[in-house]
């Protein structure tokens with residue numbers, strides 16, 4: 001079954017959230033916002049699953065299944081607002097295997113995605129595709145230098161960086177360069193000994209990438225150390241491991257990584273900076289993704305759009321940019337110029353914050369901090385103001401009784417009284 005998942009969703013923020021959930025389980029999302037684009041995608045290639053919104057701008061989602069003419073139907077889940085689905089039996093007859101009610105519960109979504117294909121826990125071989133390392137920003141110069149060096153070496157390599165910065169991409173590039181087989185093992189806390197054994201017994205010249213090595217449980221780490229020690233170094237595949245930006249040393253210091261494993265793996269290291277550290281590369285990357293997703297397209301990004309994109313801080317890094325490019329392609333239909341209105345809503349404004357991901361408290365804090373004159377205040381003054389508001393609100397929940405509040409929240413009674421006295425209006429008992 002194909003590991004591609006077609007997401008047909010015209011709500012931009014929800015579509016992107018679904019796309020990241022799909023990527024998290026190692027499937028490949030393709031996001032479109034209309035039935036027309038969904039049909040085009042289905043004609044172009046196979047999909048293992050479809051996440052289908054019902055109220056689409058050019059018709060009812062189920063009509064995509066009514067006129068199904070392709071081969072085997074992918075697994076289909078409809079994403080519905082409560083009560084939107086009038087005839088569930090009819091939908092089932094059309095091939096819908098699951099109904100996900102908005103707001104989508106991610107455990108239900110992951111269960112559906114799990115039916116499409118088990119995540120790859122076994123070392124999987126990847127085809128050798130050409131992998132361009134796009135970028136010319138100063139922050140990438142060291143990456144190029146170290147990547148070139150790593151290509152010439154067979155020493156263990158750690159690729160460190162935040163999710164979506166291109167760790168798998170760089171590992172693929174180096175693995176491909178070696179000419180041998182490239183195998184992947186995505187680390188889960190418990191990895192069975194035989195999975196490690198299979199991965200480590202790859203023939204000479206192969207490269208084994210262990211993704212997220214630091215998530216292995218201590219028991220699995222010790223098993224990996226044992227197996228590494230049992231073999232002749234020369235007969236092992238070349239090891240590349242990926243980890244978050246904190247790096248393996250940080251994991252040893254916090255006690256989650258066995259120092260012995262660290263010493264065996266930490267020989268060469270490449271650190272991949274976040275996209276916000278290399279915004280100069282953004283236009284080239286955006287066009288690169290454009291060509292990858294829609295090779296026949298003649299889409300362009302307007303100057304204002306590129307400016308907006310360069311003004312954002314990209315917490316999801318290159319992966320998020322790729323999803324945004326995919327979104328723009330479906331918004332514009334592959335031709336013409338992408339305008340600001342074609343961007344996902346959260347990128348249209350200038351704040352550079354993902355409103356959908358911010359909690360109400362973060363949003364309030366953000367707005368409040370905006371209004372402060374930070375040049376004339378100390379941290380203590382700011383903290384005092386927040387604490388004053390917090391204490392005042394909490395006190396209301398305890399009927400204005402500081403002693404009850406102190407008892408139930410475990411605060412020292414006299415400290416609380418003192419703090420309350422210091423509030424404007426001095427609210428002591």
Ligand SMILES: Nc1ncnc2c1ncn2[C@@H]1O[C@H](COP(=O)(O)OP(=O)(O)OP(=O)(O)O)[C@@H](O)[C@H]1O
Pocket residue numbers: 132133134135161162163164165166167168169170288318319322
């Ligand atoms: N320098 C680059 N040039 C071109 N494409 C890149 C570059 N770096 C990353 N990419 C692409 O960006 C996307 C995200 O990169 P990748 O999957 O390697 O990230 P990652 O750090 O491994 O994240 P995760 O571990 O969460 O999968 C992929 O489509 C990848 O091919």
